Amino acid sequence: MSLATSEHTTKAFDFDLRELKCMVAEMGGHVEKQLLTAIDALIRNDKERGEKVVQADATLDALQHTIEEKGIATIAMRQPMAVDLREVVGVLRIANDLERIGDLAKNIAKRVSALGSEDMPRQARRGMTHIMSLAIGLLTDALDSFASGDGEKAAAVWTRDNEIDLMYTSLFRELLTYMMEDPGTVAAGVHLVFCAKNIERVGDHATNIAESVYYIVEGRTLSEERPKADSTSLMRVMPSSAPSSAH
């Protein structure tokens, strides 16, 4: 390849990469909005807002598809090596995680229609609001670290998911207690446990995004195994162990 061609290819690559990053940032904004709206719909039991989130998810799927196609075409046409290739791969991974957060927001929004306005117990509402704000905070910080190319910030996000896992474990226990004490709340409780699990998963994907940002910026992975504190899948809660303060 002549020097002139190589320079042209590099410029074309830089242009493509910039465009890809813009698309992912745009997608991040959409996903954040979807998640906020889904959560708001759940807390306020606003079925109409929930329905809007469900409808809008197709846009995110299409956006992720476009980003994937553009990323692959960039790799095929510009043949980036090493650092450049790493950036494209990182960007594609972020788009993939964003799409999955979008799905989780849609799943939460779908359940709004199954819940009545009185279905969320006061105590659970507090826990739910708390875990939601943790998850949104994590997503926002992960997206900020991407926008500013800040590896340190990305690493900080990465260590924070543990908090969400602990909060989920406590919320899971609370909702189970509530269901055991009043069987009439079982259906609502199951939907709320699914919503809580979806929010906990948002934390996982925000953490993945932070990992990808770190990989793009620093060129290595946050290899140390992330501490995982969601132990609810191991949890047996017997009626007798239900703390009386759970209402």
Added chain:
Amino acid sequence: MSLATSEHTTKAFDFDLRELKCMVAEMGGHVEKQLLTAIDALIRNDKERGEKVVQADATLDALQHTIEEKGIATIAMRQPMAVDLREVVGVLRIANDLERIGDLAKNIAKRVSALGSEDMPRQARRGMTHIMSLAIGLLTDALDSFASGDGEKAAAVWTRDNEIDLMYTSLFRELLTYMMEDPGTVAAGVHLVFCAKNIERVGDHATNIAESVYYIVEGRTLSEERPKADSTSLMRVMPSSAPSSAH
């Protein structure tokens, strides 16, 4: 590029693609085994087998990572166009779905340790066994269509996920009824609902794999919107509506 170089690149590409396909087929075998073992552990309440599935999941993650890296390197080095590029992209998508099925198997396996041997009601056991065999059948057929490059078979898989969704909806209702009638079963019931949901998701990913196979073989997407029959997120089940035959 000279004719000789171009021919060399084509051969090298064919070699890479064949290797990629072998790796994905191998990964498919692992995932099938993981899913079967997880399900068997759940049905027999075999905690040791469950633990083995949890441990083995890391191998799948590593395999998916290797496939992704190899696929991207192939695209960057061989610059495949059109049909060839489509094949690599399709293969990468399949590996991604396989990794997610692996995660679902792990999630099911994790919950085995939270369940006692008497925790699955007889009626639910029948439903659970049924939905599992549907999901495994779908995955096996999707993987077969990949191995044989059979677009027609892939399209047939694609239409069958509806059955699993319907089965899940009925199982969800059954488990809820069971929990409402006996609050002592709430904790086990919630874990079982999560397992059922995971199995329903296996169906979704098997369907995605079939879509990717179709895309690889036929060069177009199964664009018609797949009918979706899991309506449990919209479902309100009140204690009074519980059918008495649910035990």
